[in-house]
Amino acid sequence: MITHTDIKSAYDRIKTSGTVRKSPLEYSSYLSNLTGAEVYLKCDHLQPTGSFKVRGATNKLLMLSNEDKARGVVTASSGNHGMATALGASKLGIQATIYVPENASGTKLDGIKAMGATVIKVPGDCLLAEKTARDVARETQKPYISPYNDEDVIMGQGTVGVEIHDDCPDVSAVFASVGGGGLIGGTGLYLKGIGSNTEIIGAWPEVAQSMNLCLEKGEIYEPTEQETLSDGTAGGVEEGALTFPICQTVLDKRLTVTEDEIRHAMRLIADKERWMIEGAAGVAVAAFLKTATQFQGKKVAIILCGRNITLEKFLSAVS
Known part of the structure; x- marks a missing residue:
């Protein structure tokens, strides 16, 4: 099992990489005044690739042997993970090959190629x-x-927890959207591992909550999903996924939100904070808003996990 010490080592490794930034933990006056909680936004949408995924990919790439680096690396992703792997590999002089589905967004593919x-x-x-x-x-x-199904990648994603604790050690709860579980799993492992009493709260769209349903059933299977604004978290959980037992261990609460609640959250962050965020980040904000009365007078961190959404899709979602 990954320990908090492993995650701290990953943090020390990636912070000098020139690829990963320490993202700001920004106090939100609007959300705090609205809810009575002391709300902080963990701005990983401000990473160079527009997503937290650069943490895990960079840590994995840095831990490869020289022989493996010389061979080049392979992955599959038309989105945030693909861009994270591409950027991390380019910084280290590693050739990366990214396999994508035929209907992948041209805009995202251009970003990966660049x-x-x-x-x-x-x-x-995507599965093929x-x-x-x-x-x-x-x-x-x-x-x-x-x-997400790799210890080195999970350690890298968990460095979000290191930064949150460094900037706000007495935070009462952390909200994050959940896809494969690497972000919330790694973050939870770190915070629980250092003895923090922080609640780890996972959030899903109602129409696409594979990991949540697997956790409910106590085993990995393939639930049916529908299209969601939170495309960054959509998709099933791999059989034997390392993140499944981690999520079983670290998640204190699991919440679902509607597509309308996601739209409202995305619109709110754009209007009040002046940031355009993707649907997956909107899920975490929506989950907090749904339960905000429980956190009055407490410090809360919401992870804004990404911003990679086209202007057209964003405007269509929030209009």
């Missing part, structure tokens, strides 16, 4: 792109960089 990675389209969906990438990695003996 960071120096090779992009290969797979005629199929991932299977193809894993097969190629195995056949070519190149490291596969998982978006």
Whole structure:
């Protein structure tokens, strides 16, 4: 099991990488006045790739042997993880190949290519792109960089917890959206590991809550999901995912929010904080707003996990 010491080591490793920033923990006057809580926004949407994913990918890449770095790396992602791997690899002089589904957004693919990675389209969906990438990695003996099912990646994502604790050691609760579970799992492991009493609260869209339903059932399976604004958290959980038992251990509360609640949260952050955030970040804000009365007089951190949404999609969501 990953320890808080492992995560602190990951933090010390990535903070000098030139790829990952210590993101600000910004006090929100508006949300604090609105709810009676003392609300802080953990601004990982301000990372160079627009997402927290750069933490885990960078830590994994830094921990590769020289031989593995020379071989190059492989992953599958048309979004935040793909951009994170591409940027981290380019900084280290590692060739990265990113497999993407054929219907991947052209804007996101342009972003990945601009960071120096090779992009290969797979005629199929995200699952087929991932299977193809894993097969190629195995056949070519190149490291596969998982978006969440890897201890080194989870350690990197958990460095969010290090920064939150450094800036606000008496925070009562941390809210984060949950996809594969690396962000909330790593953050929770760190905060619990150092003896913090901080509540770890995971949030999902009602229409796409695979990890939540797996946790309810006590086993990994493939629940049906519908389309959601929170595309960054959508998708199933890998069989044998390391994050599943971690989430079982560290999550104190699990919440779901509607698409309208996500839209409202995205609009609120744009209007009051002047930031355009993606749906996954909106999920965490919406979950806090839904339960804000429970945190009056307490310090709360909400992780804004990403900003990678097109202007057209954002305007359509919040209009």
